Amino acid sequence: xxxxxxxxxxxxxxxxxxxxxxxxxVPHPRSELMLTEVTxxxxxxxxxxxxxxxxxxxHLHAVKIxxxxxxxxxxxxxxxxxxxxxxxxxxxxxxxxxxxxxxxxGWIYSNMMVPLQGTMFAILAFFIASAAYRSFRARxxxxxxxxxxxxxxxxxxxxxxxxxxxxxxxxxxxILNVLNTSVRRAILIGVSLGAVALSLxxxxxxxxxxxxxxxx
Amino acid sequence: xxxxxxLGAWVATGLTLFIFTFLYQDNPLFKLAEHLYVGVSVGYxxxxxxxxxxxxxxxxxxxxxxxxSLLIPLGIxxxxxxxxxxxxxxxxxxxxxxxxxxxxxxAIPRVISSYILKQVEDTVRPLVSLASEGGPTFTYNLLxxxxxxxxxxxxxxxxxVLFYFFFSVEHTGPVRVAAxxxxxxxxxxxxxxxxxxxxxxxxxxxxxxxxxxxxxxxxYGRASLWLLVATVATLIVSSARRREQPPGGG
Numbered sequence: 001x002x003x004x005x006x007x008x009x010x011x012x013x014x015x016x017x018x019x020x021x022x023x024x025x026v027p028h029p030r031s032e033l034m035l036t037e038v039t040x041x042x043x044x045x046x047x048x049x050x051x052x053x054x055x056x057x058x059h060l061h062a063v064k065i066x067x068x069x070x071x072x073x074x075x076x077x078x079x080x081x082x083x084x085x086x087x088x089x090x091x092x093x094x095x096x097x098x099x100x101x102x103x104x105x106g107w108i109y110s111n112m113m114v115p116l117q118g119t120m121f122a123i124l125a126f127f128i129a130s131a132a133y134r135s136f137r138a139r140x141x142x143x144x145x146x147x148x149x150x151x152x153x154x155x156x157x158x159x160x161x162x163x164x165x166x167x168x169x170x171x172x173x174x175i176l177n178v179l180n181t182s183v184r185r186a187i188l189i190g191v192s193l194g195a196v197a198l199s200l201x202x203x204x205x206x207x208x209x210x211x212x213x214x215x216x
Numbered sequence: 217x218x219x220x221x222x223l224g225a226w227v228a229t230g231l232t233l234f235i236f237t238f239l240y241q242d243n244p245l246f247k248l249a250e251h252l253y254v255g256v257s258v259g260y261x262x263x264x265x266x267x268x269x270x271x272x273x274x275x276x277x278x279x280x281x282x283x284x285s286l287l288i289p290l291g292i293x294x295x296x297x298x299x300x301x302x303x304x305x306x307x308x309x310x311x312x313x314x315x316x317x318x319x320x321x322x323a324i325p326r327v328i329s330s331y332i333l334k335q336v337e338d339t340v341r342p343l344v345s346l347a348s349e350g351g352p353t354f355t356y357n358l359l360x361x362x363x364x365x366x367x368x369x370x371x372x373x374x375x376x377v378l379f380y381f382f383f384s385v386e387h388t389g390p391v392r393v394a395a396x397x398x399x400x401x402x403x404x405x406x407x408x409x410x411x412x413x414x415x416x417x418x419x420x421x422x423x424x425x426x427x428x429x430x431x432x433x434x435x436y437g438r439a440s441l442w443l444l445v446a447t448v449a450t451l452i453v454s455s456a457r458r459r460e461q462p463p464g465g466g
Contacts, residue, residue, distance in 0.1 A: 082254075089266075094266065112256050114228075125418050193332065199327075
């Protein structure tokens with residue numbers, strides 16, 4: 001039983017890891033078909049992973065309502081929003097529009113989700129501005145450099161900035177295309193090396209955290 | 217103007233204003249909109265996943281096309297739910313092992329090819345070009361990302377930033393100089409990323425304000441104006457009630 005509980009998952013990880021790492025080097029139609037199929041499979045399995053997340057959210061708010069914890073009324077709002085959207089979405093088969101006409105599900109998307117999402121991200125502009133005021137004071141050479149780069153890019157992205165500082169547009173392009181690219185590239189190389197090392201550790205059973213704890 | 221359009225304008229305006237109230241302080245209107253946002257987003261995702269996974273990837277290929285091989289991912293997916301039954305919770309490890317194994321296997325060659333070798337190849341470019349007459353030439357145009365000067369700057373940037381993150385050798389002597397140069401590059405990149413993000417958020421903010429201005433039109437029943445008055449009034453009442461409550465009184 002210990003074998004099934006601990007060794008079998010490690011064996012599956014090893015076999016799958018080796019097979020799909022090798023698949024890259026086999027340019028045969030069957031190999032390509034296998035990749036297409038397994039990509040579809042991963043999408044299907046990922047759908048079940050959503051069930052785990054949603055169940056956790058359901059449980060968390062159900063407990064809040066049952067215990068009448070502070071703010072439990074908002075949990076009812078959350079439930080109402082979620083169940084209402086699901087009911088309407090399933091009623092129209094998940095379609096936002098039918099023959100060019102907006103469905104009730106599309107109405108929820110356009111008039112609730114889009115404004116809520118847009119405003120949530122938009123108010124970050126204010127918080128970023130206040131954070132910048134507190135942290136952007138040029139206390140050192142490095143901080144001054146960060147401040148100058150940010151100002152140039154901000155000015156270079158709007159017509160008013162380019163009018164006030166004509167060179168800001170070109171300078172912005174240079175910063176983004178050359179300086180920013182070099183840093184992104186270095187970070188990408190570092191992260192990728194880490195990802196490859198982690199993948200190898202997973203395949204060879206050195207890294208097992210993904211299996212979780214609990215009973216052997 | 218159709219009724220659902222006007223209703224949509226009122227709902228969108230109300231929710232937008234409710235979220236904006238957070239700029240004043242945390243309050244019941246913001247919390248209401250915040251929880252509604254989470255609920256609607258989760259509901260929307262569930263419907264989309266149901267439509268994509270259950271209907272298009274499972275039901276239709278299996279029932280209409282007879283592709284019963286899809287029972288395998290269905291079974292693996294079901295194993296994930298075994299987490300809820302303590303006695304067989306370990307079965308969910310098989311599903312995780314499958315996903316992690318396939319993901320790791322797929323990642324190794326693709327990451328090495330696209331994110332390491334390709335990036336190194338694009339970084340290590342010739343530092344001089346051949347002119348039409350055949351002799352070597354060095355181009356200085358900063359605005360041309362492919363110029364030799366920019367190739368040199370890119371190379372210095374990538375190498376110095378890699379040195380900054382390389383902790384296997386002590387940062388002293390020439391390594392310290394390289395690492396310090398890396399910091400300068402990093403600071404410029406962080407500043408640029410910050411500036412870019414601020415302008416993206418500003419763009420969203422302008423979009424929201426554009427909608428609010430449009431919905432202040434009489435065709436929409438002056439939704440923005442009425443709801444602004446209602447929101448401000450609610451905030452005043454809410455603040456007054458909060459002040460009346462004794463500290464720690466919930």
